[in-house]
Structures are given as C-alpha cells and as structure tokens.
Amino acid sequence: MDEEYSKKTLESILDTIPEYIFYRDLKGRNIYCNESYASDFIGKPKDKIYGKTYEELEVLRPYFNIGKVRDKEVIENKKHLKYEQTISNGKEKRKIEIDKYPIFDDDGNVDGILGIIKDEPYKEELSKLREGFFSNIRHEFRTPINMIMTSIQLLEQRCKFCDLGNCKECFVKDIHRININTLRMLKISDNFIDLTNIQSKSMEYKPINYDIVSTVESICDDINRYKKFKNISIIFDTQTEEKIVSFDKAKLERIILNLISNAIKFNNYDGSVIVSILLESDFVVISVKDTGIGIAEDDIDSIFNGFSNVEDRFTKICEGCGVGLALTKHLVEMHQGTITVKSELEKGSEFIVRIPNIVNVNNYVDDISSRVYDSRLERIKMEFSDIYE
Numbered sequence: 001m002d003e004e005y006s007k008k009t010l011e012s013i014l015d016t017i018p019e020y021i022f023y024r025d026l027k028g029r030n031i032y033c034n035e036s037y038a039s040d041f042i043g044k045p046k047d048k049i050y051g052k053t054y055e056e057l058e059v060l061r062p063y064f065n066i067g068k069v070r071d072k073e074v075i076e077n078k079k080h081l082k083y084e085q086t087i088s089n090g091k092e093k094r095k096i097e098i099d100k101y102p103i104f105d106d107d108g109n110v111d112g113i114l115g116i117i118k119d120e121p122y123k124e125e126l127s128k129l130r131e132g133f134f135s136n137i138r139h140e141f142r143t144p145i146n147m148i149m150t151s152i153q154l155l156e157q158r159c160k161f162c163d164l165g166n167c168k169e170c171f172v173k174d175i176h177r178i179n180i181n182t183l184r185m186l187k188i189s190d191n192f193i194d195l196t197n198i199q200s201k202s203m204e205y206k207p208i209n210y211d212i213v214s215t216v217e218s219i220c221d222d223i224n225r226y227k228k229f230k231n232i233s234i235i236f237d238t239q240t241e242e243k244i245v246s247f248d249k250a251k252l253e254r255i256i257l258n259l260i261s262n263a264i265k266f267n268n269y270d271g272s273v274i275v276s277i278l279l280e281s282d283f284v285v286i287s288v289k290d291t292g293i294g295i296a297e298d299d300i301d302s303i304f305n306g307f308s309n310v311e312d313r314f315t316k317i318c319e320g321c322g323v324g325l326a327l328t329k330h331l332v333e334m335h336q337g338t339i340t341v342k343s344e345l346e347k348g349s350e351f352i353v354r355i356p357n358i359v360n361v362n363n364y365v366d367d368i369s370s371r372v373y374d375s376r377l378e379r380i381k382m383e384f385s386d387i388y389e
C-alpha cells in the first residue's frame with residue numbers, strides 16, 4: 001500500500017464519521033479535519049481551514065479563550081480532557097461535548113491535539129423536559145393537597161367555634177372540596193400507574209364481542225346524568241343503532257372519558273361536545289368533537305407523547321400534567337386501532353378513534369368482570385375532577 005493511497009483511504013474513512021474531528025498543532029493551527037467538521041461545524045471547505053488558528057476562523061472566535069485554556073491543560077498534563085460547551089450560531093444555542101487527546105512525537109513530547117466534538121441535542125431537551133415535568137407534577141400534587149388541608153382546617157375551626165346545627169351547608173362544601181381534590185390526586189396517580197404498566201407490558205387486554213354503539217352512548221348518558229360542566233351537554237350521534245365488535249370495555253371507557261373530559265376542559269362555557277359513531281369498511285370510527293380553544297399546529301404532534309401539557313405552567317387555564325392522551329393512545333393501540341386529531345385554534349378540536357371492525361369467533365361473554373358500570377360513576381367523578389368551571 002503506497003503512502004498516498006493509505007492517507008487518502010484514511011481520510012475518506014474519517015470523512016464518513018458524523019462526529020467532528022480535527023487535529024491542531026501546538027500553535028493552535030488546524031492541520032487536519034474531517035468533512036463533518038469542515039462543512040457542518042465550521043461551514044467552510046477544508047482548504048480554507050487548514051493552517052488557520054482559532055482567531056482566524058470566525059466561527060471559533062467567541063470560543064478562543066476557553067479553547068486555549070483547555071488546549072493548554074491537555075498539553076501540560078499530557079492527558080485526555082473531556083468537557084461540554086454551549087455554542088451559538090446567533091439564532092439557536094446547542095450543547096456540544098468535546099474530547100481532546102494529546103498526540104505525542106517519537107520522543108514522547110506533545111506534538112498536537114486531536115479533537116472530537118459531538119452534538120448533544122437530546123440531552124438538553126431531555127433535561128428541559130425533566131425540569132418541566134417535575135415542576136408540573138409538584139404543582140399538580142401540591143394544589144389539591146393544599147385545598148384538602150385548608151378544608152380540614154376549616155372543618156376543625158367550625159367544629160370548635162360554630163353552632164354545628166347552622167353549619168351543614170359549609171360542612172357539605174368542605175367535604176365536597178376534599179372529595180374532589182382527593183379524586184384529582186387519584187386520577188394523576190392512576191394515570192401514571194397505568195402508563196407505567198402499559199410501558200412495561202403488564203396491562204392485560206381483555207376484549208369481548210359487544211355492542212360498541214350502546215357502550216359509547218351509555219358513557220355519554222352517564223356523564224350527562226352526573227353533571228353539566230360549563231353548561232355543556234354531550235350530544236351523541238350515530239350512523240348505526242348497533243355494532244358488535246371485539247373491544248375491551250373498561251379500556252374503551254377510559255378512552256372515551258378522557259377525550260370527553262378534555263373536550264369539556266378545553267371548551268368555553270356554553271360550548272358543545274359531539275360524540276359520533278360512523279362505520280368504515282375496516283373500522284368503527286368514534287369522533288369526539290368540541291368547540292373549544294383548539295390546538296396550535298406546532299403542538300399537535302406532541303400531545304400524544306406524554307408530559308406534553310402544551311400550556312405554559314403559569315398561564316395555563318386547566319389542570320393536568322399531560323399524561324391522559326399518551327395513555328389513551330396506548331389503550332387505542334392495544335385494540336390495534338388508531339387515534340388522530342384535527343384542530344384549529346379558537347375553533348375547536350376533533351379526536352378520531354378507529355377501532356378495527358372485527359369480531360372474535362365464540363367470544364361473546366357478558367360476565368361480571370366484563371361489566372364496568374358499577375365503577376363508572378367513580379371513574380366519571382375522577383376523570384372530571386380537574387375541570388374548573
């Protein structure tokens with residue numbers, strides 16, 4: 001292998017590496033760099049980089065001081081050094097991870113520095129997500145706990161100082177507040193447990209062949225019977241009176257309750273919520289449509305991701321830590337179904353769930369375990385506990 005051939009081969013191998021690689025001499029002059037470093041990091045062809053120092057390359061000038069200090073450390077200590085740095089191209093900041101290695105000559109003296117730079121795009125995003133998530137969670141639990149504690153203190157005061165006979169109304173209000181706030185905390189922890197169970201694949205899917213139309217209709221009826229939030233009645237509309245398909249009743253109930261509670265939560269007073277069912281050849285389509293605040297185009301892709309409450313913590317109008325839709329999506333997917341959303345800001349949103357139009361042979365069971373009605377009222381109370389009117 002002649003020298004030219006091996007140098008070329010080596011260079012083209014290094015050019016395929018996405019990390020940014022460079023080699024500098026002791027005066028800080030660039031002797032070598034790979035293609036990623038030249039085109040993506042510096043933004044110049046290699047021949048405009050070779051021989052140039054930090055100061056001479058405009059992109060590197062802001063990092064001249066810190067770069068020099070780090071280079072000196074590598075040369076003096078004769079040791080590899082790793083550090084992180086935030087850099088900016090004027091528009092956006094990004095974090096990079098830099099490895100610097102001393103390269104020695106035949107006498108064991110440092111001859112130059114080999115640098116490898118990696119982008120860290122996700123680390124920063126992850127830490128932001130984590131920060132936002134914990135502050136949301138803290139708020140989400142603290143608010144109801146504060147409300148419960150205040151109500152208990154009020155009850156204590158009334159027991160000590162009031163004529164109890166006249167306090168019935170206040171007692172009922174205090175107890176209601178305790179109840180609602182306990183349900184709010186229960187909802188958050190239930191959603192977390194379910195999401196974790198789904199992710200660890202320990203949630204069981206128990207489909208039965210049953211009438212999906214009457215199931216969805218009875219959920220709407222039960223919500224209307226329970227309470228009219230923001231003066232909104234749920235309107236149910238269907239193309240077909242009965243449709244037997246295979247689905248998990250308890251899970252479908254969670255899906256529909258979550259979508260309807262969001263449709264109310266993010267709606268205006270006197271708005272409307274329409275739940276409709278129509279048939280496609282391969283799917284039963286359930287649509288939950290509202291006339292609420294809508295979702296910005298940029299946020300639509302992230303709302304099913306979990307912890308994606310798209311509102312700013314301090315300006316948001318509703319409670320919730322953005323777990324409900326992530327859970328709903330998983331539950332729909334357990335049915336081999338899909339969930340999509342169409343939305344326009346200030347006009348409203350429509351969530352569309354497609355459940356496969358299939359029936360499992362000999363699978364019709366309506367035993368006690370498949371009936372979820374006994375607990376439905378509790379579920380409704382819990383699911384709607386974070387709607388403020």
Ligand code: ADP
Pocket residue numbers: 258262263264266290292293294295303308309310311319320321322323324325326349
């Ligand atoms: P949360 O517990 O915050 O309600 P979800 O996962 O149910 O969590 O929803 C995630 C986010 O998606 C909500 O915080 C809200 O910003 C947005 N969203 C969900 N449903 C609607 C809707 N019907 N109208 C407007 N925004 C919605």
